[in-house]
Amino acid sequence: MSTVMLLFYMLSAVTLGTAFLAIYSKNPIHSAIWLVVSFFSIAGHYLLLNAQFLALVHIIVYSGAIMILFLFTIMLMNLNSDGEKKKPIVPLVLAGVLLVVVAGILVTIFMNAQPESLQYAATGKDFQSIKVLGKVLLDKEGFMVPFEFASILLLIAMIGAVLLSKKENTSK
Amino acid sequence: MDAIYILGILLVGAMLTYTVGDKWASKVALLFSLVAFGFTVCLGHCLTEERNLIWSWIESPSIHFALKIDGLAVAMLLLTTALIPLIIYSTFGKQVKNAKAFFALILLMAFAMSGTFLAADGILYYIFWELSLIPIYFIALLWGNGDLEERKKAVIKFFIYTFAGSLFMLAAFIYLYSKAGSLLIADLYALDLTGEEQCWIFAAFFLAYAIKIPLIPFHTWQANVYQKAPTVGTMLLSGIMLKMGLYSVIRWQLPIAPDASKEWMPFLLYLGIAGVIYGSIVAIRQKDLKKLLAYSSLAHVGLIAAGVYSLTFDGIQGAVLQMLAHGLVVVGLFFAAEVIHRRFETRKIDEMGGIRQQAPKFTSLFMILVLASVGLPLTFNFVGEFTVLYSLSQIDIIYAVLGGLTIILGAYYMLKMFQNVMLGETNAKPFADITMHEGVLLGIIAGAIFFFGLHAKCITDFITPSIQNILTHIN
Amino acid sequence: MNVLIAIAGLGVLVLVLEIINLRKVIIPLSILGLFGVLGMICCQMGKTEDTFNNMIVKDSFGSAFSILLVSLTILLLGLSHEFYRNHRTKISDFVSIKLFLLSGCIAMVTFGNFAMFFLGIEILSIALYVLAASERLNLRSNEAGMKYFLLGAFASGILLFGITLIYGATGSFDLETITAIVQSGEAEEWLNIGVVMIAIGMLFKIAAAPFHFWAPDVYEGSPALTTALMSTLAKVTAIAAFFKIWSALSYDLPLVTICIIVGVAMLSMTIGNIMALKQANVKRMLAFSGISHAGFMLMAFLNTETAASSLFYYAAAYATAGIAAFAVIIYVARDKGHEDLALFNGLGKTHPLLAVILTCALFSMAGIPVFAGFFAKLMLFNQSFTGGYIALVIVAVVNSIISVGYYFKLIIAMFTNESNEERTGKPFMIYAVAVVALLLNLALGLYPNITGCLGL
Amino acid sequence: MENVLEIIGIQNYILLSALMFSIGIFGVLYRRNAIIMFMSIEIMLNAVNLLLVAFSTYHQDAQGQVFVFFSMAVAAAEVAVGLAILVSIFRNVGSIDIDELKNLKG
C-alpha cells in the first residue's frame, strides 16, 4: 500500500469519523468543533488532489466563515447539551436503519456503475492552478455569467437575512 | 337561418339579461328565448337537407367548431327553445331573488344545451355538455328549496356524479382522437374500431349517458336534486337535460360503437325496462310530489332508452318522439307541482287534497297532464310510447310486455297521486284557481300535447332522414 | 441574457429607490419595468445574442416560459401593494426579492449550463425561504420557513449530488454538450444516477409525492402572497426546468423510469386530491390541489418530444387560475391570520365579482370547459393516450372527479352560507389582478393555439 | 506531482463521498436540533464538493473546481438565511428543537 493510499484512508477515516461525531455529539459546540475537524480533513483531500487554491478557499469559507456563523449562533442562543431532550430510541433505530439502507444503496449502485475502463489519463495539462481557475471562472468564455449571478444569490441572502431580523417600524 | 345565430342569441341574451337588472331580467330573457324559438322554427322550416358548419378552432389537437344541423338536432333544438320560454314564463307572477343572475343562468343553460344538440365535434360537444352542468348546478344550489345542508349534499352529488360520468366520455373521445386524428362526427362515424375498442368506448360513453339520462342504478342523484332544485331547475333538468343524454346515445354512442351496441343490446334493453318497472314501483309510495314525478321520469326515460338501444328505426324514432313528449309533459307536471306549492307551501302529498273542488280549471289541466303522462291515446306521449313499445315487440315480445307494464304501473301511481293531491274532501287550506299566467302556460302545454298527439307525423317526417342516416352508420 | 440583466437591474433599482425615499413609486415602477422586460423578450424572440459560453440559451421554450413567468410576476407585484400595506417599510425588500427571484426563475428556464441552473434554483429557493418566513413575529410563518428551508436545503444537496454525477459522467456542465454525449452513448454510468437525483430534487421542488410533505405546511404557514408565488411562479419554474433537463437527459434511462414517472404522477394526483378533500384551510387545500396538479403535469414527461407545448399550456392555465384564486383569497383573508373556509361564507352575496372569479378559477383547476384548465388536461390526456398510458389517464380522470369535491366545497361555501364577516374597501388592484388573471385564463381557453404562436 | 487519482482511483472517492453523504442524511434524520441538522446538510454539501473536485481531477478539467465555488457560495447563502430563520424561531419559541414546530399539520 502506497503512502498516498494510506494518506487517503487516514484522511477518509478522519473525515467520516468526525462527520459522524459532529452529528452524534450531544453538545452543539462539540458538534461544531468536530465539523471543523471534518472540514479540515476534506481540505486535506483537496490538497491530496493537488487543488491547493480550493483547499485554501474551503478552509476560509467553511471553517472560517460558516462554522463561525454556526458557533456564533449557538452561543447567541446559549445552547448547551441540556438543550436537547433525551432522544427516544425509535428515531435512532429508524435513522440507523435508513443510514444503512441509504449507504448500502448508494454503495451498491456506485459499485454497479463502475466505468468499464478506469484508465485515468493524466495529460499533464495544468487545469487547477489559480491562473487557470481564474480564467475559467471570470472569462467571458468561462463562468462569468454564473459568477455574476452568484452575486444576486448573495444579495438575496443578505436582503433576506436583514428582512428576517429587521425590527419593523410599524408607523408608516 | 343558421343555427349559429340561435346559439348567439341565447348567449347574448344571457349577458343582456344579466346587465339589464333584476326588474327587467325576466322580460328580456323571455324575449330572447322567444326570438330563439322563432329562429328555430324558421330553421326547421327551411331545413331541407342535413347541413354541416365547420370552422377550425384549435390546430393541435385538431378541434373544430362544427355544427351539424339535421332533423334530429333541430327537433331537439326545437324542444329546447320551445321549453325555455315556457320555463321562463313559469316564473311570471312570482318573485325571484337575484333575478338577473337567475334568468341569465337559464339562458346560459339553454345556450349550452342547444350547443350540445348541435355540436358535431367531440370536444365542442363535450364542452357544451359540461357547460350545461354549471348553470343548473347554481340554479339548484342557490334558488333551491329545503334544508340547505341536504341541498348542498344533493346538488354536489349530482354535479360530481354527472361530471364523473362525462369525464369517462372525455377519455373515450381522447382515445378516439388518437385513432382518428380528428373528432369531427363524420370522421368518427367513419372510424373502423375493433370489437374490443368499441366495447371500451361504448362503456365510457355509457357511463356518461347512463348517469345523465339516468338509467338505473345510476339514478340516485335524480330524485333528490329534483326535489331540492327550484321548479325551474327541475324543469330544465327533466325537460331538456335528460334528453341530452338520450340524444347523445343516438348521435354519438350508437354510430361510433355500432358493434358493441349490438352486442350489448339485450342487456341495455333489460336495463331500460328495469328502469321502467323500478321507477314506477318506487314512485308508488313517494310522499313528495316532486320526487314522485322524478321517479316517473326515471320510468319514462327508461322506456325511451330501451327504444334508443333497440337499434331499430321505430325504436329510435319513437324515442325521439317520446323525448319531445316527455319534455313537454314533465315540464307541465312540475309546473303543476309548483302551482300547488305556491298555494299550499308544501310538496308533501299527504298534506294536499281537495283541490278539485276549489280549482276546477287547474284540475282539468292537471288531469290532462297526468293522462298524457300515462300515455293516453291522442296525447303526444302515446305516439312515442306506442312506437317504442312496438319496436321492442319487434325484437322480442317479452320486452314489449315488460316495458308495457309502464301502462299499468304508470296509471297506478299517477292516478293515485292525482287522487291524493287533487280529489277528496275540500282541504282546509284555501286553493285559489290558477292565475292567467299559470293558465296560459299549462294551456299551451296541453294544447301542444294534443296537437302533436294528432300530428306527430309532421315531426316524424322531419326526423326520419337523419335517423335513417344514423341507422346506416349503425348497420 | 439582457433579460436577466434587466430584471436584476430592476431589483437593484428598487433598493436604490428605497434609499432615495421614493417608496411610493417602487411597485408601479417595477411593474412598468417588467412590462418593459416583457416587451424585450417578445422583441428579441428569434434574434440571436451572445450566449456567454452557452450559459443562457435562447429557444422558444425559454422565451415562452419567460413570458409566462414575467407576466405572473407582474400580477403578483400587482397584489403586493395591497398585501404589504402594513409593511410599508419593508416593501422594497419584498419587491426586490421578488424581482431577484424572478431572475432566478428566468435563469432556470433558459439555462444552458448547470451552474446557471443551480444558482437559479438556489436563488429561487433562498428567496422563497425568506419570503415564507418573512412574517418574523408570526410563528406559523417561521415554522413554514424553517420546514421549507430544512427540506429545501436537503433537496438542494441531492440536486447538487446529481449535477456532480452528471459532471463526473460527462466532464461538462454544459447542457448541449452533455446531451450530445448522452446521445452518443459515451457517458459513464453515473449519468443516470445523476439524472435520477436531479429528478428527485426537482420532484421535491414541484411537490410531487412522496416528496410533497412540505408543501401543505409551507403553503399554509407562509404569507398568502408568498403562497401564491410558490404555487404559481415557483411551481411553473420548477416544472419547466425539470422538463428542460428531463428532455435533454432522459434518453438513456432504463424502462422502469417510465413506471416510476407514471407511479409518481398517479401518487401525486391521488394523494393531493384525497388529502385536499378534508382540508378546512383554503391555502392548504390549494397546496394539495397543487400537488395533484404536479401529478398531472408529470404526464407531460412521458412524451418529451412533443409535450412542451402541453406542459406550457397546462402551467399557464394552472398559474393564471391560481393567481386569480389567490387574489381573492388574499382579499378575503387579509388581517384575519388564517384562511379558513368559513371566511368565504357568503362571499357570493357580499362580493359577487370576487366570488365569480374564484369560482371560475376553481372551475379552471377542476378542468371544466371553457376555461383553460380543461384544454390543458385535454392536451395532456390526449398525449398520454397517444403514448399508450391508458391506466394513467384513467387515474387522472378519477382524480379529476375527486378534485371537484373540494373545489366545490369552497364554491358552495361562497354562494350558500351566510356571511359572517365584515369587509370594507374594494381594493382596485386586487380586483384588477383577479380579473386580468381570469381573462388571461379564459383567453387561453378560447384560443389554445397560443402555444403554437410562441413557437412551442 | 503525479496525479494521485492514478493511485487512489475515482471509485474510492465516489464511495467516500457517498458514505459521507449518507452520514449527512443520517444526521438530518436523526437529530432534532435544527443547528445540527444544518450541519448535516453542510456535510452533505461537502461530500458533493469533494466529489466535484475528484471528478475535476478525473476529467483534468477546471470546471468542477469552479463549480465548487458556486456550491460554497450557495452553502454560505443558505446558512445565512437558515440561521436567520432559526434565530427568529428561537426568539418566538425559545427552542430550536424542530419537534416543537408542529403547528402546521393535517
Next chain:
Amino acid sequence: MNQTLALILIIAPLIGFLINIFVGKKVNEKLSGSIGTLAILISFIGTIILFLDLNSNHQAMTVKLFDWIGTERFTIAFSFQFDELSVLWLMFVTGIGTLIHMYSISYMHGDENFHKFFAYLNLFIFFMITLVTGSNLLIMFIGWEGVGLCSYLLIGFWHKNQAYNDAAKKAFIMNRIGDLGLLIGIFILGALYSTVDFEGLKTAMEGGEGSYWISIAAICLFIGACGKSAQIPLYTWLPDAMAGPTPVSALIHAATMVTAGIFMITRLHFLFDLAPEVQNIIAIVGGVTSLVAATIGLFQNDIKKVLAYSTVSQLGLMFLALGFGAYEIAVFHVITHAFFKACLFLGSGSVIHAMHGEQDMRRMGGLKNVMKITYITFLISSLAISGIPPFSGFFSKDEILMTAFHNNTALWVIGSLASIMTAFYMFRLLYLTFFNKFRGTDEQKHHLHESPALITFPLIILAILATVGGLIAFPGKSWLNAYLAPLLHDGPQHAHHLGTTEYILMAVAVVGGLIGIVLAYMKFKQKNTVPVEDDQMQGVAKLVYNKYYVDEMYDATIVKPVNVLSKFFRDKIEVLLSSIVFGFASLTGGLGTIGRKLQNGSIGLYLFAFVIGICTILALMFIAK
C-alpha cells in the same frame, strides 16, 4: 254527403263536450243538459240515416282524415269505417245514449257539477263512436282508452268521496291491464301483417292458417276484451264502478262500454276463427264468469250491485257465444241486453232517486204503489233478462244456450244455471224493492214519489224495446243475421234449424227461468224474508256476499306486494344505491382523514418519507433491474 254526415256524427258529441266543459258552468242546467242531449241526438239521427242507407245497399264507407303514426313498415291513418257492425253498434250507443242523456237532465238536477257530467257523457259517446268506427286497431284503441278515461271520470264523479275515487282508479287500472294485452296484440298483428287496418288484416288473414303467433295475438286481444268487458279475472272493477251516478252505470257499465270487448272480438272474428284454442278459452272464461257473477248476485243487497253482477254474468254469456264463433248471437244479446239492462239501471236510478240516494234493498220495499211506471218497466225488463218469452231476452239468451248445447254440454249446463240464478236474483230484487212493506225511514217514506217525465219517458221507451227487441233476430227469420252476413259470411252459420231439440231446449230455458222466479217469489214475497244485516252473515252467504273475497285476494297477492315492494325499494334499495355512491365519497374522505394524520407536521417524518422515496426510486431504477 255521407262522409260529411259521418264526420258530423263523430264530432257532434265532441263539440257538445267542448261547449259544456268551457261554457257549461255559465249557462243554466236546462241549457247545458239540452246541449248535451242534442249533441247525441244529432249523432243518433246521423246514425239512423247511415243505417238506413247501409241496410239497403250494404256499402261500407271509410272516412280518412290524415296519417297519424308512421312506423318503418306501415303508416297508421286516422280514419273511420262505417260498415254494418259499426253502424249497428252506433245505433244503440247513440240511441240509448240519447235516452240516458235525457234521463240525466232530471236525475242530475241540482248537482254542482251538472255541466261536467254532461260534458263527460258527451266525451264518452265521442270515444265510444271512435271505438266503434275506427278503421284500424289503433283508432279503436283511442276509443278503447278514451271510454276507459270517461268511465274513470264518471265513476269518480263525486270526487269528494275517496271510496268512489278508489273505485274509479281501480276501474281504470284494471282496464289498463287489459289495454296492455290489447296493445301487445296490436304489436303482434302489426309485426305479422305490417298493417293494423281491419280491412287489411281481414284480407291478409282470410283463408289463412292459424299459427302460434296468431294464437298469442288472439289471447292478448282477448285479455284486452276481458279488461273492458269485465270477465274473469279482470271483472272486479265493474261492481265497484257502481259508485258512479246511475245513468253512468246504465250507459257505460251496462249498455255500451262493457260491450266493447264483444265488439272487438266480433270485429276481428277472422283472427279468432284462426285460433280455435283461444275460442275455447273465451267460451270457458265466458261461461265461468257468467256463473260466478250470478252466484255473487244472489246475495247482494245493494240494488246496483245486483245489477252490476248481473251485467257481468250476461257479458259472460255473450263471451260464451263468441267462444263458439256465434258472433251474431253475441251481438244480438248485446243489443237486447243493452235495452233491458239500461232499463233496469235507469229504473233502479229512479228508485234511488226517490229514496234520496239509498241503495240498500233492505231499506226499501213496497214501492210498487208509489212508483207505478218504474215498477212496470222494471218488471218487463226483469222478465226479459230472466228469459221469459216473449220478451227480448228470451230470444237472445236462448240462442246462446242453444249454441252452447250444440258445442259443449258442460258450458250449456253452466249457462243454464246462470240463467236460473239470474231469474232468481232479479226477482229477489224486484220483490224486495217493490213489494211488501216499506222498510226505510219515515222521512224517506214521506218523500217517496214517482219520478218526473224526463226519467220515466226513457224507461218506457226502453221497456218497449226490451219487449220487442227480440224480433230483430226472430228464430228462423233473423234480420240481424242477414244484416251482418256480409261481414261475417265466412263464419259458421248459427241460424238454428228449429227442430225438436231446439224446442225442448227452449222449454228448459223457460222453465228454468220460471223456477228461479218462483223460488224468489216464495222466499221474498210469500215469506217476506229480508236479507240479514252484513255483520250477521254466515258461511256461504258471507263468502258469496263478499264476492268470494276475490278483491281481498287480489289486494293481498298483487296490490299489497307491489306496495310493499315500493316501500322496500324506496326505503332500502334507494338508500343502498345512494350509499354506494356516497360510499365512494366517504371512502375518499376517509382516506383523506387518515392522510391528514400522516401529515403530522413533523419535519422528521417528512424527511423520512423523503429519504424512503429516494431509496425506493434509486433501488427500483438501479438495483432491481
